[in-house]
Amino acid sequence: MNASELLEINKWLVDGARSAPTPSQMMAECCERLVRAGLPLWRVGVFVRTLHPEIAGRNFIWKPGAEVELGTVDYQILDSPEFIASPLVIVFRQGLEVRARVDDPASARFPIVEDLRAEGVTDYLALPLVYMDGFINASSWTTRQPGGFTEEQVNAIRSLTVPLARYIEIITLRRTATLLLDTYVGNRAGERIMGGQIRRGHADTMDAAIWLSDLRGFTALSDRLPAATIVEILNLYFDCQVAAIRAHGGEVLKFMGDGLLAVFPVDEYLGDEAQVCSRVLNAARESRAGVEALQFPNGEVVERFRFGVALHLGNVLYGNIGGGNRLDFTCIGPAVNLAARLEKIAGRLGRTVVASERFAGICNGDWSDLGEFPIAGFSKAERVYGLHDEAPPAAHA
Incomplete structure (x- = not known):
């Protein structure tokens, strides 16, 4: 040696x-x-x-x-x-x-x-x-x-x-x-945090397609089933969405009980809004199919699960928000608020996928005009669109 x-x-x-x-x-x-x-x-x-x-x-x-x-x-x-x-x-x-x-x-x-x-x-x-x-x-x-x-x-x-x-x-x-x-927090947010964006107020604006989804009947489900079973259901339910969102260029920012917030940044695709929205719609269709086929791990179908997702396109504020030394890296803004309101409308209409007028106008997805709805907190009503291939149920969950 x-x-x-x-x-x-x-x-x-x-x-x-x-x-x-x-x-x-x-x-x-x-x-x-x-x-x-x-x-x-x-x-x-x-x-x-x-x-x-x-x-x-x-x-x-x-x-x-x-x-x-x-x-x-x-x-x-x-x-x-x-x-x-x-x-x-x-x-x-x-x-x-x-x-x-x-x-x-x-x-x-x-x-x-x-x-x-x-x-x-x-x-x-x-x-x-x-x-x-x-x-x-x-x-x-x-x-x-x-x-x-x-x-x-x-x-x-x-x-x-x-x-x-x-x-x-x-x-x-x-x-x-x-x-x-x-x-x-997701890979894009993680990169920003590792890059030094760790102080409250560090935030950027970006154009993005916004995904906000919710599991229908979750409260009633939680009342009926053991907590461990509910956790299994939520994990399976989120699996149906997360894989599709990530595969089509999106990032999951937040899980909120049975809700999910994700963004698909437009600037990742050189400003091609149509391409981004097309990817989002593909992810929504894949998620819908996955949730419809959802079963318990032992193979016994307990019931037909349904979820709703609202799709919108707009400018969001993306960065650190919180109090003291407890921060969250998320996105906020009127566009996110509108997506949240649209998701509630999807539930009232018994629809799985709904989109704002801006999203549907950019994305060619065979949309049906579902009408104009007043939006809480917004001065103007919003025209809402649903997919042609989706017939609303006779009774809403």
């Missing part, structure tokens, strides 16, 4: 691995430099747990002459027999180092050893990567060197775990902050 080169690699990690702008590039450069310094690495893995509602963790795998392989794992893997029998479980749960020499009979307790043997690996080392608060991630290091790693080489790997853990911790914290913001 070249001790001076090893020291330089440690310093490079402590300094933030500046020559490698991404985690994958850091992983590749670090491993290649270690090999040049005399460490006979074959396969190196870094396994990082994440704070994400769907992803349990991410892994980065390096092998000589290949691109760093990136992967994600879901929460189901944590209960799988393969994971439970892995040396990494000991690292994650106990924070202990695990070594498995392929020629050592004691290593046979780990099923992975047979896979390593077939790959020509002679030694396997799993080490914890410990954050400042004690949170543990894991790394694995293998070699094909006859006889496995020497003690000097093992000590060299151990010396890397602290600076490597610091680097990963910083990157992970930044990524976690971004993911949490995306999860709770």
Whole structure:
């Protein structure tokens, strides 16, 4: 081992691995430099747990002459027999180092050893990567060197775990902050907050198509069914909308009980209002079909669910609103208020999709003129449009 080169690699990690702008590039450069310094690495893995509602963790795998392989794992893997029998479980749960020499009979307790043997690996080392608060991630290091790693080489790997853990911790914290913001406020709002728009009053105006929806009969439903069932229903109901909204370029800003507020910024499409509105209408049709087919998880249809969505196009104020140090990143303005009023009209008319005159005039969607309605808080009545393919029910929910 070249001790001076090893020291330089440690310093490079402590300094933030500046020559490698991404985690994958850091992983590749670090491993290649270690090999040049005399460490006979074959396969190196870094396994990082994440704070994400769907992803349990991410892994980065390096092998000589290949691109760093990136992967994600879901929460189901944590209960799988393969994971439970892995040396990494000991690292994650106990924070202990695990070594498995392929020629050592004691290593046979780990099923992975047979896979390593077939790959020509002679030694396997799993080490914890410990954050400042004690949170543990894991790394694995293998070699094909006859006889496995020497003690000097093992000590060299151990010396890397602290600076490597610091680097990963910083990157992970930044990524976690971004993911949490995306999860709770949406990706565009998250980008603005991460960019420094965190003070009350930081706001911009933008032209956007506005989506405001509501589940029909939710209050009565809540009275009849257990709370846990209501939560399941709401999650399934929102799944029918969120996927369609995001697929068509929208961003969900807020869940309000059974209500949902989303925006589709016009400036994302070079000012093409017709294209944006067309995407919104497609999302509304997909959501309608999804809600109509909604069933409980056990497959028994309890009742036919209905929802209403109001579509409008206008200028909104988009930014931080709140009191003291408790803020919300949302949008407000007369256009949002009008969408809220239209959604209530949709309920009175027994319609699923209604649109303002401005939205329907821009979006070619085979609209029916439903008439003119007074709007609370607005000086002028608003002409409301519904879809031709939707016949109102005889009795409203």
